[in-house]
Amino acid sequence: MTDTSVTNISGSLRRRLAITLIVGICIFAVLLFFIIRLYAAQIAQQSQDSILSASVTSMLDAAKVRDGQVAMDIPYSSFSMLATPQDDRIFYAIYQDDQLLSGYESLTLPETYNNTGTVFRSIDFMDTPVRQVIASRTLSGLTTPAALIVTVAQTQDNLSVTLRDIAKNAAMIVLGFFLLAVVFSAWASSTTIAPLNRLTQSVTRRGPKDLRPVTRPVPAEMAPLVSSLNHLMQRLDDSLNQSEQFITEAAHRVRTPIATVRSHAEITLQRVDKEENRQALKAMIRATDETSRAAGQLLDHAMISLRASQLNSEPIDLSELIQELVRSLTPVADLKDIEIRLDAAPDVRIHGDSILVQNAVRNLIDNALKYSPTESTINIQVRANPKPSIVINDQGDGFFHDEKDKLTDRFSRGRNSTGTIGSGLGLTIANDVAKAHSGSLRITNNHNGGACVTLSF
Amino acid sequence: MRNLIILVFILLHQPGIAADQKLELLEEKQLFSGSENTKTTLRMLSSTDTDVFAPTIDIFLKDNPSLSIEYLVASSTDIDTLFRQSPGNYDVVISSAMDLQLKLVNDGFAYSIPNIQHPDWAQWRRSLFGFTLEPAGIIFNKEYFENIEIPQSRQQMIRVLREHPELFHGKLATYDVRLSGLGYLFATQDARDSETYWRLMEVFGNLDTRLYCCSGEMIDDLASGKVVIAYNVLTSYAKARLDVFDSIDWILPNDYTNVMMRTAMVSADSKKIKAATAFMRYLTTQAMQTTASDKTPLPPLQSESSDFQNSVIPLDPGLMIFLDQLKRRTFINAWENAVIQ
Numbered sequence: 001m002t003d004t005s006v007t008n009i010s011g012s013l014r015r016r017l018a019i020t021l022i023v024g025i026c027i028f029a030v031l032l033f034f035i036i037r038l039y040a041a042q043i044a045q046q047s048q049d050s051i052l053s054a055s056v057t058s059m060l061d062a063a064k065v066r067d068g069q070v071a072m073d074i075p076y077s078s079f080s081m082l083a084t085p086q087d088d089r090i091f092y093a094i095y096q097d098d099q100l101l102s103g104y105e106s107l108t109l110p111e112t113y114n115n116t117g118t119v120f121r122s123i124d125f126m127d128t129p130v131r132q133v134i135a136s137r138t139l140s141g142l143t144t145p146a147a148l149i150v151t152v153a154q155t156q157d158n159l160s161v162t163l164r165d166i167a168k169n170a171a172m173i174v175l176g177f178f179l180l181a182v183v184f185s186a187w188a189s190s191t192t193i194a195p196l197n198r199l200t201q202s203v204t205r206r207g208p209k210d211l212r213p214v215t216r217p218v219p220a221e222m223a224p225l226v227s228s229l230n231h232l233m234q235r236l237d238d239s240l241n242q243s244e245q246f247i248t249e250a251a252h253r254v255r256t257p258i259a260t261v262r263s264h265a266e267i268t269l270q271r272v273d274k275e276e277n278r279q280a281l282k283a284m285i286r287a288t289d290e291t292s293r294a295a296g297q298l299l300d301h302a303m304i305s306l307r308a309s310q311l312n313s314e315p316i317d318l319s320e321l322i323q324e325l326v327r328s329l330t331p332v333a334d335l336k337d338i339e340i341r342l343d344a345a346p347d348v349r350i351h352g353d354s355i356l357v358q359n360a361v362r363n364l365i366d367n368a369l370k371y372s373p374t375e376s377t378i379n380i381q382v383r384a385n386p387k388p389s390i391v392i393n394d395q396g397d398g399f400f401h402d403e404k405d406k407l408t409d410r411f412s413r414g415r416n417s418t419g420t421i422g423s424g425l426g427l428t429i430a431n432d433v434a435k436a437h438s439g440s441l442r443i444t445n446n447h448n449g450g451a452c453v454t455l456s457f
Numbered sequence: 458m459r460n461l462i463i464l465v466f467i468l469l470h471q472p473g474i475a476a477d478q479k480l481e482l483l484e485e486k487q488l489f490s491g492s493e494n495t496k497t498t499l500r501m502l503s504s505t506d507t508d509v510f511a512p513t514i515d516i517f518l519k520d521n522p523s524l525s526i527e528y529l530v531a532s533s534t535d536i537d538t539l540f541r542q543s544p545g546n547y548d549v550v551i552s553s554a555m556d557l558q559l560k561l562v563n564d565g566f567a568y569s570i571p572n573i574q575h576p577d578w579a580q581w582r583r584s585l586f587g588f589t590l591e592p593a594g595i596i597f598n599k600e601y602f603e604n605i606e607i608p609q610s611r612q613q614m615i616r617v618l619r620e621h622p623e624l625f626h627g628k629l630a631t632y633d634v635r636l637s638g639l640g641y642l643f644a645t646q647d648a649r650d651s652e653t654y655w656r657l658m659e660v661f662g663n664l665d666t667r668l669y670c671c672s673g674e675m676i677d678d679l680a681s682g683k684v685v686i687a688y689n690v691l692t693s694y695a696k697a698r699l700d701v702f703d704s705i706d707w708i709l710p711n712d713y714t715n716v717m718m719r720t721a722m723v724s725a726d727s728k729k730i731k732a733a734t735a736f737m738r739y740l741t742t743q744a745m746q747t748t749a750s751d752k753t754p755l756p757p758l759q760s761e762s763s764d765f766q767n768s769v770i771p772l773d774p775g776l777m778i779f780l781d782q783l784k785r786r787t788f789i790n791a792w793e794n795a796v797i798q
Contacts, residue, residue, distance in 0.1 A: 070783070071783065071786070071787050072781075072783040072784060072787065073784065073787050074778055074781060074783070074784050075778075076649055076775045076778050077775070078778060079773075079774040079775045079776075079777055079778050080771075080773050080774060080775030080778075082774050083771075083773040083774055083775070085577075086582075087581045087582040087773075089562075089563045089565075089582070089774075090563065090774045090777070091563075092781075094781075094783065101782070101783060102781050102782040102783045102784075103781065103782075126564075126565050127565075128565075
């Protein structure tokens with residue numbers, strides 16, 4: 001809980017899904033637009049063709065042979081049916097075989113036209129694009145049968161206006177469709193991502209010691225991830241348990257033999273008279289003490305590291321905790337004729353891990369005892385304001401100013417520690433515990449000499 | 458305003474314009490000037506008599522003093538010939554022959570005016586604009602009908618003519634459709650509307666009708682009593698003839714009345730598009746004002762007194778049918794069979 005580890009983020013599933021959907025829809029919409037337009041153009045052209053065709057048919061029907069000559073009483077509707085809202089221009093020509101009978105001379109027939117059937121084509125006439133229809137009929141009653149060919153052409157102004165309208169409407173429809181689809185894809189992508197978010201929430205909400213596997217149902221695609229996660233948590237749980245067991249075991253296994261060695265050495269010291277051997281034994285006892293302490297502190301430190309990463313949060317009464325500690329340390333203090341004065345405000349409560357706090361304070365008092373001269377006083381204050389804190393003052397030599405920042409590093413010892421047993425872990429432990437509880441450890445010197453260590457939460 | 462107008466009758470065969478071989482087709486030529494010094498002269502080719510159109514030109518030039526207008530009058534068929542021959546020589550073409558005008562536009566001779574406001578039924582391709590509504594009526598000599606019932610429809614006229622053949626023999630008038638573009642337009646529209654037309658023409662033929670190329674002569678002869686009934690004449694022409702106002706009157710046949718729009722267009726080859734367009738905007742705007750009839754003899758599109766919008770000859774490609782050679786030949790044949798006996 002001390003820090004959130006930095007996660008390496010590359011892209012977003014939700015965004016990727018949404019973008020993929022939108023790009024797909026976009027392509028589809030553009031395609032749809034062109035298909036609608038193409039289709040509309042075909043239909044519009046067909047309707048123009050059919051009117052042109054009707055016009056030509058009505059003209060052909062009006063042709064009669066009278067006195068060996070072609071007479072045509074073209075109905076008014078032949079042309080008026082071609083009237084459009086855009087007032088399209090019309091052109092026509094009437095041929096008897098290859099000879100122009102009436103109409104626009106320059107409106108020619110396609111060379112491939114074989115005088116049968118109805119033919120449509122798009123050409124330029126008088127610099128304007130027109131749609132031309134050509135149809136014919138065989139005239140009987142003349143000396144030789146002849147083909148009457150009628151062609152009508154119409155400009156495409158109305159057609160293009162119609163197409164423009166259709167394109168505009170199609171664009172609006174496609175745009176509306178696209179917007180709907182965008183909303184839908186946003187919804188779809190967030191729905192798809194929802195189970196992932198739910199899993200994240202359920203994992204985040206868990207307590208520090210909750211390493212149970214995730215059992216709630218998840219979508220099939222997430223099953224391998226959840227399974228791996230469960231597996232990982234299981235291994236983590238196992239590993240944490242093993243570490244804790246190992247530390248407890250190690251403390252026991254290490255301390256006992258060292259204690260045995262020490263007691264043997266002390267007994268032997270009683271029996272040895274030769275000054276030289278006594279010195280050796282004393283050195284041995286000292287070394288044993290140092291080892292014992294170092295081992296203890298190392299294990300404490302390991303334990304603290306372990307517990308700090310999954311901090312237990314329980315209410316602690318600081319005053320009570322300190323009183324108990326002082327009681328247990330009074331015999332040690334008495335050995336050096338050091339008086340421990342406790343000035344504890346009642347009911348100073350914090351939330352945290354009592355074992356860790358106890359450990360930290362014990363290390364601090366230990367340090368004070370070690371560096372205090374005999375027949376001195378150690379003052380311990382427990383304050384509630386401004387923050388719950390414990391202040392320990394001794395009458396030793398204090399710290400060197402330039403070392404204060406380094407002292408909380410692991411295995412770092414002050415220059416004045418020569419001759420004092422220590423591992424250099426005491427302040428580190430206290431500092432780690434303070435940090436784990438979002439507190440701080442402040443090291444200062446009193447102006448009248450002696451060190452002042454403040455542990456606040 | 459009149460004092461600003463410089464009337465110039467120019468002899469038609471002057472050097473400089475003699476190069477145009479067809480200019481003898483022009484009947485009148487007159488120059489109107491907005492002021493003493495004008496830069497731009499619009500050449501207008503029109504079938505409307507100068508004195509009828511002059512008030513319209515006057516109002517326009519009052520607002521545009523930098524322009525002058527050369528007003529050339531010819532018959533509607535001659536206008537078609539002249540204009541097709543040299544479209545760059547004229548800026549504005551005004552004609553009563555809607556069919557010929559529409560065909561000119563269809564054949565690409567007209568300039569399409571952008572952003573011009575005019576009702577759809579009175580324009581074609583924003584190029585051809587109708588600016589008058591003029592019904593074709595039956596004009597008669599008032600004195601002659603003092604004792605005879607005035608016919609109100611074609612059927613009644615047929616009856617009256619058949620009852621008094623001796624009174625009307627040689628005293629009827631109508632257009633020679635072979636010569637008059639407007640006469641041809643009315644005749645073809647009549648033939649479209651009803652079979653009565655052919656019966657009427659047969660009666661006219663039997664009574665040895667006189668045929669005229671132009672409305673002016675018809676009205677002159679009506680006033681003098683040479684003829685007593687003129688069929689299919691624009692009543693607006695009669696109205697404009699104040700000199701004979703006392704002696705003639707007219708009716709609009711109640712079976713059906715053909716209403717013609719005088720139409721105007723700007724030549725696509727005009728070199729004075731801006732001025733020509735300004736004139737067209739003025740012409741179309743004025744045509745939509747009911748008060749315009751107070752200022753000019755030409756009846757505007759919007760009128761308080763009469764509503765001809767429903768019987769107006771539609772401006773659509775159907776008009777071109779009767780201009781087809783085969784169709785024209787067929788129609789003229791039928792007409793000749795009926796009228797010339």
